[in-house]
Amino acid sequence: MASTFERNDARRGGKGPQKAPGHGRFARRPETPSDDWIWGWHAVEAALGNPRREPPVRLLATPERARQIEAAFGRSKLLEIADNNLIARTLPQGASHQGVAMRAGPLETVGLEDFAGGPGAVVLMLDQVTDPQNVGAILRSAAAFGAQGVILQDRHAPRFTGALAKAAAGALERVPVARVVNLSRALEELSESGWRTIGLSGEAEQPLAAVLDARPTVLVLGSEGEGLRRLVGEHCDELAKIPMPGGFESLNVSAAAAVALYEAARTR
Template sequence: MLLYGRNPVLEALKDGRVTELLVARGVEEAFVQELKTFDVRLKFSPRIELDQIAGTTGHQGVIAEVEDLAWASVDDILDRAEARGEDLLVVLLDGVTDPRNFGAIIRSAEVLGAHGVVVEERRSAPLSPVVAKTAAGATSYLPVAQTKNLPRLIDQLKEAGVWVYGAAGEAAQDVGRTDLSGKVALVIGAEGEGLRRLVREKCDGLVRIPTRGQVQSLNASVAAGILLYEAARARGPR
């Protein structure tokens, strides 16, 4: 798989997943020297060649050939929380198919202390270079898992003592007044469609983010970031 962008590439290098680097001629020497600290072959090419390979000019002068990103398991996420001695905080995505939203949610989840992200197999964007680029390296640290049936997983989490809250703009409950300090799963739906009916019904509660403007809805990744911040705040300093 090809990965581009400086932060994602550097994190993949630290993780030992890079087999070769393609670097644009003319990038600053300090960055080249940083790349040379890793035991990976560098190939220098004109920037236009990198544009063509990446299909974008947003590669920041470096493209890496890496091992494909691998899906974790839900058990990996549960084990991560247990190993840290922390109450579980997990993000469940219901139909988020935009790769940039997916990547941004992974990034926010890692930054704000979640233990993982779970998607339903047939209702998600794949783990692609665009997801990895938008996640800015977070895919190297945060388990991202698939489940065959999200409503069934919600039932299993609830049986394990996890409180499940779904984001819904029309919900009566303000997320800022919701106790997110224990074992919590936050469910984010697709933009436009929101949560599926069965997923909504499985949640312990639906929460909304108060808005003041004329536009009444938020981008899925922004909504996820706000809910994750509220959960992180409820848990106190690390």
């Protein structure tokens, strides 16, 4: 499929400026700082190459990064040359942009029916996990351990831009994400489709390793503060815990997701 560059230029009816790599048009003034942008080299590179993402609205890059972008994706009239200071003033304070930022088009989501299942398949469901850094890190672990996707609630979930995309380091573009209105109903639908649903809870009696098997599995993780909500937990086939012999009470949700994915990968 065409890259976002190719599809964007096709819509504009042109092939982009015929200039030497790294010599795009100079950027205009910075916009009001916003987290509608994606920044950081890995995040932007992955977004530009993702056919499931709509073409970007604006793309800023230093001359060096512009040469890298044009080498990978071809020339485009969308690319604007900017210095580090202008890019920084366009983004939220403290954003580590690495010389490139993109005001991204929407990212296409998937439906529950798009998760294929099959032996050893794993999907993560996040119950009101709202911190974008955590969701980004979870997507990165999902990509690393070969999860089929991640399920989020329509509400109480961060947007697919900004700090989330930076923390995911490109995994946001690789891991399919489904957004649903009601997690409990989604669990019922998945169970009817042959998925086994396991909720992670510190109060569970059995360790996660004891309840995992080769069946397609949905691992459900609760929010950073409250954990798994009661109704969501009641719709899981099993509840399990991550044993912590060191005596510490709990793990950060992104760390718990990584441990759970590792345990699930071992059963494969």
